[in-house]
Structure formats: structure tokens, C-alpha cells
Amino acid sequence: MxxxxxxxxxxxxxxxxxxxxxxxxxxxxxxxxxxxxxxxxxxxxxxxxxxxxxxxxxxxxxxxxxxxxxxxxxxxxxxxxxxxxxxxxxxxxxxxxxxxxxxxxxxxxxxxxxxxxxxxxxxxxxxxxxxxxxxxxxxxxxxxxAPLAPFFHQAVFGRAGETVGVLNIGGISNLTVLGADGSILGFDCGPGNALMDAWTQEHTGRAYDDDGQWASTGRVLPDLLAAMLTEPFFALPPPKSTGRDLFNQPWFRAHLARFAGSAPADVQATLTELTAQACARDAGRHARGLERLIVCGGGALNGHLMRRLQALLPQAQVVSSADAGLPPLQVExxxxxxxxxxxxxxEALALQNVTGAGxxxxxxxxxxx
Incomplete structure (x- = not known):
């Protein structure tokens, strides 16, 4: 049945x-x-x-x-x-x-x-x-x-004896770490597509940067990137979660104000790099021995972002969840x-190590x- x-x-x-x-x-x-x-x-x-x-x-x-x-x-x-x-x-x-x-x-x-x-x-x-x-x-x-999906990720993507990361990049990004010892950790990394999509809509009229093609034509603005990465949320230890309450247009505009006149494509490249670096840094801190990073959500369809993740995590194989049996837009x-x-x-879920619940x-x- x-x-x-x-x-x-x-x-x-x-x-x-x-x-x-x-x-x-x-x-x-x-x-x-x-x-x-x-x-x-x-x-x-x-x-x-x-x-x-x-x-x-x-x-x-x-x-x-x-x-x-x-x-x-x-x-x-x-x-x-x-x-x-x-x-x-x-x-x-x-x-x-x-x-x-x-x-x-x-x-x-x-x-x-x-x-x-x-x-x-x-x-x-x-x-x-x-x-x-x-x-x-x-x-x-x-x-x-939040996040609530780590135990589902373990059921679908876990591999015995291997450390696997599952990175969901929607509007906000979140990472599940499935340890080789069977442990599970999960938390939000920061912005995913939300800031990139808003900037793309404003300057091109398109809903999103298809395959990251626009971002790939720009250059990263290192001072703008460094300023955004000073956000205290990025340094918090898990459990942590966030949303548009923090990573929204006023937050972004406050940083961008110091860089008035920057080329829109350069800003898009910098926003893409912000997502990539926030996710990669968290993977480096909390997924020791990471062998495979499975990416789902709309971000998995952004080829430029996927290449940046691979460059920032050379020790791991960065793949779309489609390569692990479940297409990116179906996972959540x-x-x-x-x-x-x-x-x-x-059936109760023991999410203490993920959300910090009692x-x-x-x-x-x-x-x-």
C-alpha cells in the first residue's frame, strides 16, 4: 500500500x-x-x-x-x-x-x-x-x-562514514552537516538569493540572475564585501537562524551607501560572493573533513555561485542535489x-543540536x- x-x-x-x-x-x-x-x-x-x-x-x-x-x-x-x-x-x-x-x-x-x-x-x-x-x-x-530539514537531509543524503554537507540556498541559506560519526548539525548561514534577486530585479527587470551570468561579468568590490561580512550574525556559533528581518534592503543599502556610483554588475558580483563566502566559511568552521557538499534550492541553478563555492571549498566535491537523486527545487x-x-x-524530532530546542x-x- x-x-x-x-x-x-x-x-x-x-x-x-x-x-x-x-x-x-x-x-x-x-x-x-x-x-x-x-x-x-x-x-x-x-x-x-x-x-x-x-x-x-x-x-x-x-x-x-x-x-x-x-x-x-x-x-x-x-x-x-x-x-x-x-x-x-x-x-x-x-x-x-x-x-x-x-x-x-x-x-x-x-x-x-x-x-x-x-x-x-x-x-x-x-x-x-x-x-x-x-x-x-x-x-x-x-x-x-529553523532549520527543520536536517533529519530529512540525513534520510535522503547521508552516507555512512562520510561527512556530507547539504546547503540549501533559497532567499536565505542554511547548512546541514551530516558527520561521519552520525552526528547532525544545522543552522542558517546568512543571505542566499534574496539580495541578489532584488538587485537583479531593480537593474535588469528580471526576477533573478539566470545562471549567475550577470554576476560573472562584474568584479567583486572587496571593500563592500568586507563591510558586509562584518555583520555580527556571521560570527555567531550555531544554533542560529535568520531571515529578511535582518538581511533586507535597508541592511544592504546602509552598506552600499559608502560605495555610491559602483557599477551594478560589480555590486551583483559582490552580493554573489557574499553568499558564497558566508556559506563556505560556515562549512569550513563546522564541517571538518567535509567530503561532499550537496546544494539545493534555487542557488543550485546558479552556475557562477556553484563555481565560487567549489573554488572556496577545494577539499570537497560541490554538486547539485540532482546528482544525489533529488532535483534542487524538490528538496524543501x-x-x-x-x-x-x-x-x-x-513522531518527535530531536532537534536540540540543530535549533537549540529543549x-x-x-x-x-x-x-x-
């Missing part, structure tokens, strides 16, 4: 939704189908705006969550149509929602993380049980609430299918179909 779950992910790049149907019946993770849907300009603009304080946030946030669930539901319908499956064949949907604030352990010692999602509406639209709100229990238990969605299965089965916890809440 098939053990089928759908995973849905919209990440900090805020470009749209990726979804997969995953089959766990053979003991591993087998992705049957992948589907995606872009955000329209109005929804993307509203989600971006909700990353900062503004008027009538509660009202706008709830309506944005409704709109987001309708995009999620379209992806689910596409997946069902591709596979010929009925909703009753799916055990549950794992729906991450859209992160708009991430401030764990701040203000009152607990802090919060906010993912816009209306899982009850998604259950209503699809007729399928929904597991959602995966991060808040970890935050309540004293954790960072598959992870949330896996997390939904854990939630439905009541112990193993079952993550997520369930909304019946």
Missing part, C-alpha cells in the same frame, strides 16, 4: 510555490511528481511588504494567507491531475506557509516566528488533511524554529511532506479534511 504525502513550500525567495507527491512506502522517499506555481505580482508585493511593519497588518496578513492557500490548492490539484490520484489517496499535506517574520528568542526570551498560512482553508479547498505550523513548537521549546517540498508524515504519526518535540498541528 502506498504511503503518500504532499509537501508544499514557499520560501524566502518569495517567487512561488513548489509541491511534490512523495511516496514513503518503500522505506525511503520517492517523489512521484513535482509541480509549481508562481506568485502574481500583487501577492508577491504584499508578502514582501508584510516582512516589515505597516498599517493594518493583521487584516492584510490574514487576506494574504487566504490568497496564498489558493495558490497552494492549485499546486495540489495539479499534482493530483498529474498522478491520477484522488484526494483520499493522500495521507496529508505538509504546508509550510510563507515566513514574514522570524525573531526567535528575542524580546521576551521566547520570541516568535510567523508563517502566513490558513491550513483550515487549504483543507477545505482540497479535501485533504493538512499538517502545518511546524516551527512554532520548536520556538516554544526554546529553539530557533519533499522535506515538508516528510515532516507532515512525522506530525501525523506523532528536547525532542512533535512539530506541527493537524487540520482534518
Amino acid at each position: 502506498q504511503d503518500l504525502f504532499i509537501g508544499l513550500m514557499s520560501g524566502t525567495s518569495m517567487d512561488g510555490v513548489d509541491g511534490v507527491v512523495a511516496d514513503f512506502s518503500a522505506g525511503g522517499v520517492h517523489v512521484l511528481r513535482h509541480a509549481s506555481a508562481p506568485f502574481d505580482d500583487a501577492l508577491r508585493a504584499e508578502l514582501m511588504a508584510l516582512n516589515a511593519s505597516g498599517p493594518d497588518e493583521l487584516h492584510r496578513g490574514w487576506l494574504a494567507g487566504n490568497a496564498l492557500m489558493r495558490v497552494y490548492a492549485r499546486v495540489v490539484q495539479d499534482l493530483l491531475a498529474q498522478t491520477g490520484l484522488q484526494p483520499s489517496a493522500i495521507q496529508a499535506i505538509g504546508a509550510h506557509g510563507q515566513t514574514v517574520r522570524h525573531r526567535p528568542q528575542q524580546f521576551d526570551g521566547t520570541g516568535y516566528t510567523i508563517q502566513l498560512a490558513q491550513p483550515a482553508l487549504l483543507a477545505e479547498l482540497t479535501g485533504i488533511r493538512v499538517a502545518s505550523d511546524f516551527r512554532s513548537r520548536d520556538v516554544a521549546a526554546g529553539g530557533q524554529g 517540498a519533499a522535506a515538508f511532506a516528510w515532516l507532515a508524515r512525522k506530525c501525523v504519526r506523532g 528536547g525532542a518535540r512533535v512539530l506541527g498541528g493537524i487540520y482534518p479534511s
